[in-house]
Amino acid sequence: MRIPQLNYQINSASNNDGTFFCGKLITGKKKLPFKIKYKSPYEEAKLGLISPADLPKREILEYAKYNLPCPCCGFLMMHPKLFDKISSVITDVPQDSINLLQHFQNYMHPVERQIFNMIVGVNKKHPNMDFYDILNKKLPTAEKALVLKQTSILSEISLIARDNLPEGEFNNFLKIIDQAYKKILIKSNDKKTSFGRKKFILELEEFFKKISMSDSAIQEDALANVKQKMLNCAYNLPTSYNSIEAFIVKYSKSKYNHKSIAMRLLSGSEATIEHIRPENCGGKTEYSNLILECAMDNHKRHHDDLSQQVSENPQMLSSIQKHFNKLINLSRQRKVDKSYISEIAMTYYKLSSGLIDVDVSGLWKKKSFNNSKKAIHFIKDSKDVFTKAEKREEIKLNRWKKST
Numbered sequence: 001m002r003i004p005q006l007n008y009q010i011n012s013a014s015n016n017d018g019t020f021f022c023g024k025l026i027t028g029k030k031k032l033p034f035k036i037k038y039k040s041p042y043e044e045a046k047l048g049l050i051s052p053a054d055l056p057k058r059e060i061l062e063y064a065k066y067n068l069p070c071p072c073c074g075f076l077m078m079h080p081k082l083f084d085k086i087s088s089v090i091t092d093v094p095q096d097s098i099n100l101l102q103h104f105q106n107y108m109h110p111v112e113r114q115i116f117n118m119i120v121g122v123n124k125k126h127p128n129m130d131f132y133d134i135l136n137k138k139l140p141t142a143e144k145a146l147v148l149k150q151t152s153i154l155s156e157i158s159l160i161a162r163d164n165l166p167e168g169e170f171n172n173f174l175k176i177i178d179q180a181y182k183k184i185l186i187k188s189n190d191k192k193t194s195f196g197r198k199k200f201i202l203e204l205e206e207f208f209k210k211i212s213m214s215d216s217a218i219q220e221d222a223l224a225n226v227k228q229k230m231l232n233c234a235y236n237l238p239t240s241y242n243s244i245e246a247f248i249v250k251y252s253k254s255k256y257n258h259k260s261i262a263m264r265l266l267s268g269s270e271a272t273i274e275h276i277r278p279e280n281c282g283g284k285t286e287y288s289n290l291i292l293e294c295a296m297d298n299h300k301r302h303h304d305d306l307s308q309q310v311s312e313n314p315q316m317l318s319s320i321q322k323h324f325n326k327l328i329n330l331s332r333q334r335k336v337d338k339s340y341i342s343e344i345a346m347t348y349y350k351l352s353s354g355l356i357d358v359d360v361s362g363l364w365k366k367k368s369f370n371n372s373k374k375a376i377h378f379i380k381d382s383k384d385v386f387t388k389a390e391k392r393e394e395i396k397l398n399r400w401k402k403s404t
């Protein structure tokens, strides 16, 4: 049986409750149920759908409907309800999935968008290949490129070790790097024996911990310096989030299929709740400790402290400001609570010992940035029109001229 091709027309619009999406089938009689209603968390609590203890989490999660940028990577986050809706309507027909997903390309992270464009390109020539087939077609080339990238980074790390570590420590390091090379070069589907970026980084950290506890020939600050250099290199190791090759290699495995790959193109962008102080370090589930973060960064962070997260994601300092600017704008429209914004800014400042110092002065400024920009533009265009303050200055100046 041939499955009829669907054509979605999806409109995004804004109303008081934020952005909502509706879609309808252009072809076929059935209407596509794509309208998403965002219910207030308080309504849900009243109906007994969530417990009052979950309110802070739910309320912060609700802010995702305003299309906020992630405070870590800076890319747009998707409301979990929208994500669920898309995954409930997506089909196994490649063309349908492309038609649907292209409406949400602005939510995709760079690697996901590149994979999507690659899929669209192959689909034009081979309309019957689904996403899984397409990734497998690209697998041999991707595998080679991935091994080259990984081994070149390992070589870079080894050179830093050779030039900076005392001989004894360097020999110990060689055992770790030797294992890593073997894992990369031997094809294995078993997670335990295959190479993993996070695992390798943990091994390096463990290695440095051991050196600092032993009485080594290397000085403490020199050791910290080498450690940071080597770790910065290791952070660049490819993952499915930062490399197309790693994405293809990972999702070509038999446990994935067309639909799971299609949804994976969006899943990294799903908004999740992040505890600024991680729960296992005593962080509480209260407003002052909760912020939205994309699923990719939340997953990547594990239980890292803030300074570690910043050193792994140098763009984070500017992304946080972007996130706060949007929150401040929303607070002007009375959509986000002002005290929440100042509280989380304070939490960031305290937990990062001043490293993350967000500018929230916008909370107390009356005029929005847009208005002042317009005013400058206005004066530039027409020399006769002045702002009130300038008129006052002009009058004062004229009086002074007359009196002299």
Ligand SMILES: [Zn+2]
Residues within 6 Å of the ligand: 070, 071, 072, 073, 074, 075, 293, 294, 295, 296, 297
């Ligand atoms: Zn992110």
